[in-house]
Amino acid sequence: MTDTNTNMRLKLPITCFILEIILIILFGVLVEYDKETDAKKWHHSNHSEYDNDFYYRYPSFQDVHVMIFIGFGFLMTFLQRYGFSSVGFNFLIAALALQWATLMQGFFHGMQGGKIHVGVESMINADFCTGSVLISFGAVLGKTSPVQLLVMAVFEVTLFAVNEFILLSLLGTRDAGGSMTIHTFGAYFGLMVARVLYRPELDKSKHKNSSVYHSDMFAMIGTLYLWMFWPSFNSAITAHGDDQHRTALNTYYSLAACTLSTYAMSALTADDGKLDMVHIQNAALAGGVAAGTAGEMMLTPFGSMIVGFLAGIISVLGYKYLSPILESKLKIQDTCGVHNLHGMPGVMGAIVGAVTASLATKEIYGDGLKDVFPMVAPDGRSASSQGGIQAISLAVTLGMALVGGLLVGFIMKLPIYGAPSDASCFEDSIYWEVPGDEEGHEGQLSTVKTEEFAKPEETEKLN
Template sequence: MAGSPRRAAGRRLLLPLLCLFFQGATAILFAVFVRYNHETDAALWHWGNHSSAANEFYFRYPSFQDVHVMIFVGFGFLMAFLQRYGFSSVGFTFFLAAFALQWSTLIQGFLHAFHGGHIHVGVESMINADFCAGAVLISFGAVLGKTGPAQLLLMALLEVVLFGVNEFVLLGLLGVRDAGGSMTIHTFGAYFGLVLSRVLYRPRLEKSKHRQGSVYHSDLFAMIGTIFLWIFWPSFNSAPTSLGDGQHRTALNTYYSLTSSTLSTFALSALVSRDGRLDMVHIQNAALAGGVVVGTSSEMMLTPFGALAAGFLAGMVSTLGYKFFTPILESKFKVQDTCGVHNLHGMPGILGALVGVLVAGLATHEAYGDGLKNVFSLIAEGQRSATSQAMHQLFGLFVTLIFASVGGGLGGLLLKLPCLDYPSDSQCYEDQVYWEVPGEHEDTAQEPLRVEEPDTQA
């Protein structure tokens, strides 16, 4: 026992060492492989005799800005609802996303943009890296407050690789359409995090029960995240779609779906409470389910009515999940989902994938006209029927669930390595474990971090 403080101090040094090592490794890989694409490289752009006004930067960068705000402000503040974990929610979001952007640029580049021995990057690769960071942050929400930063860094290291492979299989090999990422981002990130949380299950987490809730001001901070996400979600879904009618349609469908999920959330929140009062947890999260549910189908001819119907159903499913299913998830399945990612991203993501299956199965040349080649190029070229495309969409959902489940299990085993520190059961959801909190005693921070023996009955 005398050596435990030294062991704890040694584990604390692991984070800066990992940061320096991973940053050095990515810098070397960038130097060897990463180059500007033809629209970014000064020499190549002028050789092509293009007009500067035609550069894709001017069309994509506004969407990128919106997505970037969602990742760093929206996700960060949405998770700041815990009364004693605000520094960690916002700070670790900042930390994980910054790493994921670099690492995913490499992984996605090797899989999608590797030509002539180099990865070619531009504004589109920036958007795709942000999408990958979004999946990592969704998984982070499932284990929020129960993991250390070194563990989270390793989680991101593994998840970014699996995200890239899953995305390559779905979008590249299977020809699945998933513009807003109902499958590749939300479903993958949610179930990766949920399985990870199951492997890291803490049977004695009630020791930190008093810090698991929110207070008035922490819920207000979380609502800031909700509003940012809600406002910019049309950009999130439309950012990677083809310019013109496809992007316009995607923004409209997301816009209407979000409004509908908000109304259904307010209605269900009041109906399921004992006295008809609203629950801020529902409003913060379930109101966003409309953006998740149309992720796959938003670029398709969903119709404004279809967007409203999908959003309304997603808001209902998400609200009921927070009220009834989250307690069952922990008591019966031993999954401690801190942020309720199963309700906001998991179930609406699956529902969104199924909506995509339905809308893809109804695709016709009459409905899409010449625009069919921009949404379903294989159908337009006669290589695949609408029914076949729908079956590929459904198969893509199963592939995503397999990648996420296996990846989450492997991630849980990785995060259980004895060299990694994490807060003990009594230290969870507490900023002082990893942060200097001004104006407060440091009794909690002085308590050495312990790697506890796993519960054999978990």
């Protein structure tokens, strides 16, 4: 099925080699170990080897890393004939994004002596940025070439770092789990890109834009990894001690409550009362997104459960009723429904964070107030002002995401990247060597479908 336009023989190698050579040069010039990684600097003072930040942060980094490469990758394998691309392109753009994010975040968040210092915390932050890119990837899944995705990653990482700098450094926003900086930004950036790349004749590939039994099972692997490790994601870079402990706990209860409301709403919104696997795979994770901003705050387990409960309801309703409207009225073809899993719950999380911040008092937080809200101090801003800053930050994020997605979408629309035709979307064999030829591949899929739903005696006949 590969034609001259989609042939990656030169386009992909040239893009990968040029980008990686540039990265290697920039790392050689700008990047060096931080004091906890450098042999000379670490041994310069007396301390226990176990005081190294590695022992505090690396377990969280491992969990976040699993989410990025396994969680996001397998969550997108629900498409019946796009499994190679879902996991494979996720792998490709994540590997690029984490390198570029190290440079961009290091540049915007302060260079020491003209150098970017890297350690385990910078690895976590780079993965966070990569997560935002993978969220956007979900909105354009199946309709873009690997070269387009690499281009999107380069620009999105840069804009992500700018937005993060404005929020965290200039405004003093608190967003530990990234409801705004990661989820809201990634979702609305991806939605705007999807709008610019709108395909009016995508119905030609409609029969492939669906799942089969085994592809949904693979996608559930991604869901479960994400669900289990989300408390680590939200708490990975919070302050040691009660802050990190509280963030993990709040996320834990939010996810649990969200799962129950997701199952309830999935059955409730179905005419026959049957559960929809799309809802379970995605909406059950919305509680982790919604608890991101307020996770480190004194949200309480009670408040966390309310947040997760509402997030599950909102997400399922989005999949059931809002996604068709976005496509038919706004011409936004959101393949994975990132608006329902990341967009709306991200906005909700930002609002919850703003309200919770505005209610912060010395009586509630005690001496821990300066950890959670460093800008709220006797000589600093008031809690209500911090709440206002949180709300302003949401508006800034939405503006950056929508404008940035619009511009990057037009760059990606240039007819030089080998994008698939309308009739060839959601198909692995465009860019991958698939076992067997095209006809054989289709035959294998149809046989699997038949065997999956055939009666035992009919299966014997097939064999």
